[in-house]
Amino acid sequence: MEIFLTVTLLVIAAVGANIIYTVFPRIPLAFYQIGAGLLLSFVPTFNNFDLEPEIFMLLIIAPLMFNDGQSTNYSLLLRRIRAVLSLAVGLAVVTIIVGGFVAHLLWTGVSIALMFALAAIVAPTDSVAVESITDGIEVPEHVMAALKNESLFNDASRIVAFSLALNAFTTGKFSVGYGIQHFLVVFLGGIVLGIVLGFVAVWIRLFFQQKSLDIIAILLPFNLLTPFIVYLLAEHLGLSGILAVVACGVVHGVQQSRLRLTSTENQIVTRTTSEVVADLLNGFVFVLLGASLPNVWQNLSRSDTEELPKLVTVAVVLYVVMFLLRFAWSQFNLVRMHDTRHKHNTVRESLVLALGGVHGTITLAMAFSLPLTVNGQAFPIRNALILVAGIIILMSLIVPTIVLPLILPHETNPYTDEEVEKHVAGMVNFAIDQLKSMEANTSVLAPVIETLNSQKGSSAYVTNSKVVHQLLAEAGEAQTEAITDLIEEGKVDRQFGWKYNRVQMFQTQFAFQNPFQRIVMWCRMVGYRFFPNLAKRQRAKQISQWQEKKKQWQIDHPDQKPEETDQDRLLPEIRKENAQLPANVQQVPAKRQHYSRKQLQEIKKAQTPEDRQKFLDTMSELETAGYNAVMLYLTSVENDENRAEVGVIRHYYMVRHNRFSQSETKNETESELFIRAFQFEYTYVQGTAKQQDLSSELVKTLQQKISMDQLVYMQSNG
Template sequence: MSALYTLSLLVIGVIGTNIIKQFIPKIPEAFILIVVGVLLSFTRIFNHFELEPEFFMLAVIAPLMFLDGQQQSFKKIRQRFSIILLLSVVLAVASAAAVGVLANWLESSWSLPLAIALAAIVVPTDAVAVKSLTSDTQMPEGVNEALELESLFNDATGLVMLDLALSVLQKGAFSLTTGLMHFLFVAIGGVIIGILSGFILVWLRSSIAFRMAQPETTIIPISLLTPFAVYFMAETWHTSGILAVVATGIVHNWESSKLKLTSTNVQLTQTTVWQTFSNILNSIVFLILGISLPTVFHEIARIGLNVTIQLIGLASLIYLTMFIVRFIWARYEDNKSSEHFFGPRHAPQHNFYSRVFAISGVHGTVTLAMAFSLPTHIGHQPFPYREQLIIVATAVILISMIISAIALPLMLPAQVTSYTPDELNQTRNDMVDFATLQMRRIISDHDQREIVTAQLQSQKGWHQITDRETIKNNYQSLLTDTQNFISDYLHSDQVTTHYQVEVINAYQKIITRFDANHQRLSLGRMRLLKRITHRLAKSLKHTTWHLGHRQFTKKQKQLARQKWLTQHADKQQQWADMKSGLLALNDEVINAVDHYLDDVLANNIANNHTENQHIDFVRRDLDRYFTLIRRDYSKNTPVIASTVYIEAFQAEYNFIQDQVKQGKIPATMASLLYTEINQAQTLQLQQAEQLEGLGDQ
């Protein structure tokens, strides 16, 4: 149960962060997650929490690296192989060497292998952390690609170097040949296992996709289990599990390009599942960093302030050293691919992009996991300076994140979009209103028309109601106009020539009861209290009458009713005729009001009035009252044919296409709205199929 509680708290932390960041959008999400993680550390489950590296690498890092691999095409990897090797191996080794020499020089009590172990720990970079810190800025595409390719493999480089350093610490000797062979075995072995596993799994998934009626129920679970299985298998063979899952991810990217538009439901569902899963895991990474900080602070308190200041100073120099190495490499690397990332060497922006790349060397939780993976004992002796290495690694992480969070937004331009959120909302509202009007004109049945209208209007979302006071005023005004229209209609020649005066007067009396108590935007305690009081008074009056006439049992009430009906047989027929007339008149009023409100909507669209939510509110409230008049309490919802929804969403597509052709909206907005329409159509058709299936039962 402890594992369940742990997972539940982490998910609650993610949810809480998503809520908090809405109120402080200028603070990077990573820092909010870290603070929430620190707060979670005070719970009983996370008290004195110490990261378990093996579990963390398997459960969190492996699926994230698998997804990163899926986002990299094999063609790009082949084209950029030389620069990837330089970024992930050569640059990582150079940075580790510089950091190791520096640490060994400043901390004379540390042996060189111990300093190299620290260097290996702080080498891995975290492209996800960079994206979190620069979400509101425009990161150069080339630099962003370089960061992604670098972090794709340098985790494995750092892990292999740490393994070599620990081996030297344990054996007390180092062989360059042995170390190189070990490096090649771990790296190449992991890649080979990943590629072979990937092709086997791709073959299996493709066979299932082409042969099963519902392949997603099998393929998606296989996809979710893939990174864990591949990582575990590679580590069992003492090769790099990280490189294995990345290689498998790249092979799976090839699978997607092979399938193209085949098994679209599987691919769309799988993409959605993985995006949600990866977002949660990325958030958990920073939560775990925050949860781990109190353990580090406890070690700081134990070793004292003077030593801590020295270690923080060392961490600052280590970060500065890695910054210099990264800048020099980006500035003077002569590989042709580097020009793709940073521009021509003699161009003005090359120097700027090199600085951005150097500052973007953010270190994340992989570094902390590697630090906590240091054994407590080595060679039958306590591991030397383990707590100090963890403190330095943590300080490097925080320094890199803080400097990047401050410097990059100052260096980079703000994120620019071709449209504002208000413009997107306005276009979406126009699109929905256009499609709504089109469908209302071609659907003859009132009930079906209202259901389709409600479904289309729901695309606007309740969050679009920003100015409630204005909508309320528009609602009141339109409701009054509609009531006046109904009154005029009841006294028009079209009605007076077909219905008796008694029927018209009775209906007029009924419709005037639609007052403020039925208005959607005036809901409140007074309305609720009034309705409760009215019902209690009515029930009391009803009960008192039956008691006064000695009608206690159900049988007594039925006999009294039959006697009364026999005595008033003439009035019974009059009431039946009156009821028939009222129902017929109600149907005509419903159609007249529908046409009236449709004309109001059409006029607003023609005059470019975007906020038409009040029309839908009036329509729904009046329709609810008309339903009460005809006493239609049926719970059966009319089933709408799928073709109706297809036609409705096609109207939305046509509207967006027309707006793009006229140059009224940019292509980026159109693409987003096309995606929304496609998703809404898929969901609505699924629901329609379910309702049709229930109707056939």
């Protein structure tokens, strides 16, 4: 139960941070997530929260690295492998050595081995953090590629150096030869194992496909479990689990062309699930960072508060040293970020590379992996080292957040969301108009139009309430006219038909009233039921008003014969009903005799199956006639100005009709109309792209939307 509560709180914190970021996007998402983590630290479940390095690396970092590996461009990675190794190995080693000596000079009295361990802790960069702080900024593509590739492979070198430094501190011995050998085994061994396991995973998926076992219930759990299995196996063999996961992900991404033969549904579900899981885990990274910091501060305040100025100084100096090393490494062209051999890195590119060395929760996880005791005694300055790591993480997030927008342009999209919504509405309206011109059966066309309208954005459903109620009244008149025709033709009983029409009109009015109006109507109905004299007077008042209006019309138009209205048709029926009722309740509309439950059951039993079937057939005939008349009317009056309002009325009548008919079948005509509608949408996009010179990115987005909508329809109705 505690694990479930913890995960639930993490999800809520991550989602909440995303909501706030959507409203206030000027501050990077990472800071909102850290803030959410700080708030979580006040929840009892997260009191005295300590980051468990092994669990964190397994459950969060491993799947994230696997996902990053899958999305890595393999050919581009091979072309830039020297730059990757230069940053992930060469710069890492230099940073640890220089950082360790500088920290030892500032923090005298502490073993130099511990200072090398500290430098190894704060050296790893975090691709998740880099993407978070550069969102909305146009970072040069080759620089961003170098930063992301560095973060994929630099963890292993830092972790190996950290373990060697920690081992030297605890044993007092250090061997350069053993260190190099250990590094090569862990580094290269992790990559080789990841490649092998990557091919094994692809082979298993192909085997599932050949044996017709490529179903979601098998493939999705297999994909989700792959990074965990690879990481655990590599760590068990003493190799780098992170590098093994990255290498496995790269192989998996390279082999995607062989896996595309799986069903489209499998690909969509797998890709969507991976994206959702990656987004949540990215949020967990910084939420956990925020939840960890208060406990670090509490532990430090109990023992080392007098060392706080020195710790802040060490953190600031180490950050500056790492920044200068990264800048110099790029300026002296020790890392070639360009594909061309003779092009040197510019000052701005070097500055971006230096600022992009952002540190994240891998640094904090390594800090928390410091042992609590050494040789039976408490580990010295453990809390101080964790605090220094936390300060450097925050500085690496804050400084580039402030500086990068000053030296880089803001990201400009080739199109806006408003443009997308505008053209989506245009292509849907075009398809609907084309279908109207070729299909006369409005009852078949109505559900197609309803579904196509759902392609539009939320802004397409902003309606004018006055227009809605006007259309509603006119649609009700069309329904009444259709039912009247059935009555006049003798196809349905006159009294039954009018009662059915009154019920439908009441339900329609009730559905489109605001909550206050509904309460008033319900109160009026209850009052009529318990006080029938009120209903009698109300009905008499209505009849009197109708008669007065008719007389006034005759006075104003003495030369014209008044047309028979619905009320005129209704008056004889009311009088007929009233004549059959007791004198004390005459003129009460649609008055029914009250029966006990037992009497109603006896009446129902007395009905024959033929009577019940006749009743259902009559109801179906009335509903179908009214529905078809409303759909025909809505199709005839629909235009560009009232599409949203017509859509609201159409949706209401369709929901009511489907609930009444309970029809689950899809006819071939409807499917054919959908296919033609999607073809019309493609035609609209192609024609508009030529006429209005739309950007290729916008055209691609519109075409992808049509393809996805078409796929969803086929999967749902196939």
